[in-house]
Amino acid sequence: MGQQPIxxxxxxxxxxxxxxxxxxxQFPEDAKERAKTILAGCRGGSVGSYTDSPGIEVIRxxxxxxxxxxxxxxxxxQNVVIGAGASDAIKNVLKLLICDINGKRPGxxxxxxxxxxxxxxxxxxxxxxxxxxxxxxxxxGLDISELKRAIEEARKTCYPRAIVVINPGNPTGQVxxxxxxxxxxxxxxxxxxxxxxxxxxxxxxxxxGSKFFSFKKVLVEMGEPYSKMELASFMSCSKGYMxxxxxxxxxxxxxxxxxxxKAMYLKAISAMLCPTVLGQACLDIIMNPxxxxxxxxxxxxxxxxxxxxxxxxxxxxxxxxxxxxxxxxCNEVQGAMYAFxxxxxxxxxxxxxxxxxxxxxxxxxxxxxxNTGICIVPGSGFGQVPGTYHFRTTILPQPDKxxxxxxxxxxxxxxxLSKYS
Amino acid sequence: MGQQPIxxxxxxxxxxxxxxxxxxxQFPEDAKERAKTILAGCRGGSVGSYTDSPGIEVIRxxxxxxxxxxxxxxxxxQNVVIGAGASDAIKNVLKLLICDINGKRPGxxxxxxxxxxxxxxxxxxxxxxxxxxxxxxxxxGLDISELKRAIEEARKTCYPRAIVVINPGNPTGQVxxxxxxxxxxxxxxxxxxxxxxxxxxxxxxxxxGSKFFSFKKVLVEMGEPYSKMELASFMSCSKGYMxxxxxxxxxxxxxxxxxxxKAMYLKAISAMLCPTVLGQACLDIIMNPxxxxxxxxxxxxxxxxxxxxxxxxxxxxxxxxxxxxxxxxCNEVQGAMYAFxxxxxxxxxxxxxxxxxxxxxxxxxxxxxxNTGICIVPGSGFGQVPGTYHFRTTILPQPDKxxxxxxxxxxxxxxxLSKYS
Numbered sequence: 063m064g065q066q067p068i069x070x071x072x073x074x075x076x077x078x079x080x081x082x083x084x085x086x087x088q089f090p091e092d093a094k095e096r097a098k099t100i101l102a103g104c105r106g107g108s109v110g111s112y113t114d115s116p117g118i119e120v121i122r123x124x125x126x127x128x129x130x131x132x133x134x135x136x137x138x139x140q141n142v143v144i145g146a147g148a149s150d151a152i153k154n155v156l157k158l159l160i161c162d163i164n165g166k167r168p169g170x171x172x173x174x175x176x177x178x179x180x181x182x183x184x185x186x187x188x189x190x191x192x193x194x195x196x197x198x199x200x201x202x203g204l205d206i207s208e209l210k211r212a213i214e215e216a217r218k219t220c221y222p223r224a225i226v227v228i229n230p231g232n233p234t235g236q237v238x239x240x241x242x243x244x245x246x247x248x249x250x251x252x253x254x255x256x257x258x259x260x261x262x263x264x265x266x267x268x269x270x271g272s273k274f275f276s277f278k279k280v281l282v283e284m285g286e287p288y289s290k291m292e293l294a295s296f297m298s299c300s301k302g303y304m305x306x307x308x309x310x311x312x313x314x315x316x317x318x319x320x321x322x323x324k325a326m327y328l329k330a331i332s333a334m335l336c337p338t339v340l341g342q343a344c345l346d347i348i349m350n351p352x353x354x355x356x357x358x359x360x361x362x363x364x365x366x367x368x369x370x371x372x373x374x375x376x377x378x379x380x381x382x383x384x385x386x387x388x389x390x391x392c393n394e395v396q397g398a399m400y401a402f403x404x405x406x407x408x409x410x411x412x413x414x415x416x417x418x419x420x421x422x423x424x425x426x427x428x429x430x431x432x433n434t435g436i437c438i439v440p441g442s443g444f445g446q447v448p449g450t451y452h453f454r455t456t457i458l459p460q461p462d463k464x465x466x467x468x469x470x471x472x473x474x475x476x477x478x479l480s481k482y483s
Numbered sequence: 484m485g486q487q488p489i490x491x492x493x494x495x496x497x498x499x500x501x502x503x504x505x506x507x508x509q510f511p512e513d514a515k516e517r518a519k520t521i522l523a524g525c526r527g528g529s530v531g532s533y534t535d536s537p538g539i540e541v542i543r544x545x546x547x548x549x550x551x552x553x554x555x556x557x558x559x560x561q562n563v564v565i566g567a568g569a570s571d572a573i574k575n576v577l578k579l580l581i582c583d584i585n586g587k588r589p590g591x592x593x594x595x596x597x598x599x600x601x602x603x604x605x606x607x608x609x610x611x612x613x614x615x616x617x618x619x620x621x622x623x624g625l626d627i628s629e630l631k632r633a634i635e636e637a638r639k640t641c642y643p644r645a646i647v648v649i650n651p652g653n654p655t656g657q658v659x660x661x662x663x664x665x666x667x668x669x670x671x672x673x674x675x676x677x678x679x680x681x682x683x684x685x686x687x688x689x690x691x692g693s694k695f696f697s698f699k700k701v702l703v704e705m706g707e708p709y710s711k712m713e714l715a716s717f718m719s720c721s722k723g724y725m726x727x728x729x730x731x732x733x734x735x736x737x738x739x740x741x742x743x744x745k746a747m748y749l750k751a752i753s754a755m756l757c758p759t760v761l762g763q764a765c766l767d768i769i770m771n772p773x774x775x776x777x778x779x780x781x782x783x784x785x786x787x788x789x790x791x792x793x794x795x796x797x798x799x800x801x802x803x804x805x806x807x808x809x810x811x812x813c814n815e816v817q818g819a820m821y822a823f824x825x826x827x828x829x830x831x832x833x834x835x836x837x838x839x840x841x842x843x844x845x846x847x848x849x850x851x852x853x854n855t856g857i858c859i860v861p862g863s864g865f866g867q868v869p870g871t872y873h874f875r876t877t878i879l880p881q882p883d884k885x886x887x888x889x890x891x892x893x894x895x896x897x898x899x900l901s902k903y904s
Contacts, residue, residue, distance in 0.1 A: 072501045079493055080496065086509075104729070106484065110726060110727040110730060111728060113729060137540070149756060157607070179755075305530040307532050308531045308532050308534060308757065309530065309531060310757075330603075330607065333607070335568065336729065337730070337731070338730060338731040339729035340500075
């Protein structure tokens with residue numbers, strides 16, 4: 063979408079890939095030092111070697127250091143398990159729940175709307191999806207009463223074992239308050255649920271009143287019994303300011319896991335040998351970025367802040383534009399990379415959709431695509447309260463393209479309304 | 484293990500990672516051209532973007548071209564699905580078999596000894612492992628009578644749906660003859676089995692009389708009805724002369740798959756977004772190496788042949804050394820990277836193992852490790868005919884280290900025999 067890669071990340075990756083460049087003066091010293099540290103962690107000093115299945119030790123240590131600095135709470139590197147992206151890390155932990163209990167299938171609570179990795183993976187693992195609705199009227203917050211409704215309903219047919227929370231939200235863009243996180247943790251404790259904290263957008267916070275709190279920080283600071291709960295938190299190289307989706311780097315930090323379960327977890331991932339070493343290296347650089355006083359610090363900060371500042375402007379631009387359009391309402395994009403506006407469709411449009419054999423939001427999305435070339439993802443792909451219609455759009459196009467896209471979108475919408483009103 | 488990376492591979496990877504190097508005169512023109520082709524296949528011209536889930540189109544086309552040149556038979560790039568290593572590609576196809584039939588679990592035939600990815604994955608997927616023994620006395624060939632015995636036995640408890648053949652063999656190092664492959668294909672046809680051809684060692688052929696035939700080539704050349712059978716063939720960047728295990732690149736070529744099944748296959752992998760782009764790039768280079776007349780051709784050939792020639796010498800050195808040791812017998816290492824010698828253990832050693840609570844081959848391996856620092860993998864990890872003992876060792880250490888290791892091993896073995904005879 064036009065976002066430029068962070069120079070330092072690509073310099074270090076080029077150096078570890080082709081170490082002959084370590085003597086090339088065009089590369090800064092701090093990039094070389096990072097590359098040497100990564101190579102020293104690789105068997106035979108090569109990124110072409112297999113690593114330990116949970117990842118290279120020094121990189122796991124850098125992850126732990128990053129988490130400790132983020133939360134102000136110590137982190138144990140042996141709780142860090144690197145994956146080929148957060149998706150891989152998430153699947154590897156979800157897999158541990160594939161086990162009937164008292165003759166019942168396991169169940170996992172996931173938000174609706176949700177990121178489709180979860181519905182797809184639960185289907186693959188034959189784990190029951192237990193959806194809980196996010197509350198659109200409290201900016202996609204979690205209502206404990208809704209969590210209770212969902213789990214009680216689910217207990218009739220499955221054994222709920224875990225809850226997934228995506229914060230900042232995908233596709234919803236909310237950033238949970240500390241109070242909301244505390245209430246979720248208390249709920250999970252009461253219901254004996256393993257918490258999956260999908261925190262891959264932790265760098266993407268835009269709204270003035272919003273702040274990222276990791277589930278780990280809140281849980282540990284709540285003290286016992288909560289601080290003894292099982293939790294896995296996930297992070298990725300794909301989001302944030304770095305946007306290195308294609309390199310596939312991510313991690314799970316796993317807290318308070320039963321030692322025998324953890325042993326099986328590590329054994330299970332070992333069948334797949336190791337996550338891509340260059341994805342691990344990319345993760346390393348994000349966990350251990352240039353520090354003040356190092357030669358790459360200024361440029362790195364400039365590029366990082368440039369991306370995040372621009373995303374912040376775009377987050378506001380997208381929500382404001384949709385809120386100015388008839389029939390649309392869009393929550394503030396507090397974080398992540400998406401808006402998930404609601405759209406009131408005229409009854410004639412709903413009828414036309416039925417005739418076309420499409421869900422109304424899918425019908426709208428196809429009309430938009432065919433008339434403008436703009437691609438949105440209909441809310442039915444993520445889940446939504448029945449009878450409501452939404453779609454997900456990203457804030458990723460560069461500002462001028464985004465502006466042109468939104469203008470185009472608004473024009474289309476007017477025509478659509480006049481056609482179906 | 485001291486094997487040096489192939490220069491051209493690393494040059495192209497550095498170029499795609501840090502495209503500023505494209506104007507650097509130290510990189511050869513053919514490396515730059517390869518890098519530009521890969522980048523043109525990436526969204527936004529960056530390896531940091533997600534690709535299509537089955538991989539970048541131009542790389543899939545290069546794979547198809549490689550297969551066509553290898554076999555002398557056209558290959559359709561749309562049958563090529565790239566994965567993060569062959570392991571990933573294999574799991575994604577095996578996953579399609581998770582389905583009870585007529586109230587019976589599915590079953591998959593795998594060789595014994597086998598590569599543990601298969602036993603681990605079948606256990607994870609709750610698919611029954613149907614082991615068939617390789618025939619040590621015919622250099623680990625496949626006996627059709629043994630395949631029949633295994634499948635008839637298995638039909639009592641499961642529904643066999645596929646057969647895995649590893650050629651060249653891991654851990655056994657055999658290269659199957661064309662006649663043997665034809666017989667296996669006929670067996671699979673009769674029993675309606677999907678064939679998994681694990682052909683990741685296709686470049687590693689050493690024995691003078693041995694030649695690699697892909698299952699696809701044989702199956703297509705056999706004509707109908709065999710040429711219409713379902714087959715998946717797997718290849719990797721981790722083996723051969725390239726040895727880029729850590730980069731995680733591989734592919735599946737899938738033949739004659741039912742279109743609806745193929746659609747679900749492509750849908751299922753899409754939940755995981757895409758395989759690492761740098762792993763895909765590495766695969767691309769191997770599929771489309773420097774051609775005669777290009778500036779990197781000579782060096783590439785020299786490095787490639789250097790690795791393969793040295794492996795060939797080491798394959799002979801390892802088998803010859805074991806065959807010269809009392810109580811050992813070792814088949815010729817025709818291909819791949821391993822020897823899987825049989826060892827006759829004295830009854831006193833077997834008793835000592837029992838006392839120590841270890842399988843006899845595990846006991847031997849630990850004694851060896853503790854006395855010499857040499858690490859071998861006991862045959863019980865791969866499976867073996869009950870009452871026989873084997874271990875797997877690689878031919879990967881560089882010649883001087885391998886020689887020292889084998890001398891050390893022989894010394895230990897003498898002592899072991901005198902202790903337990």
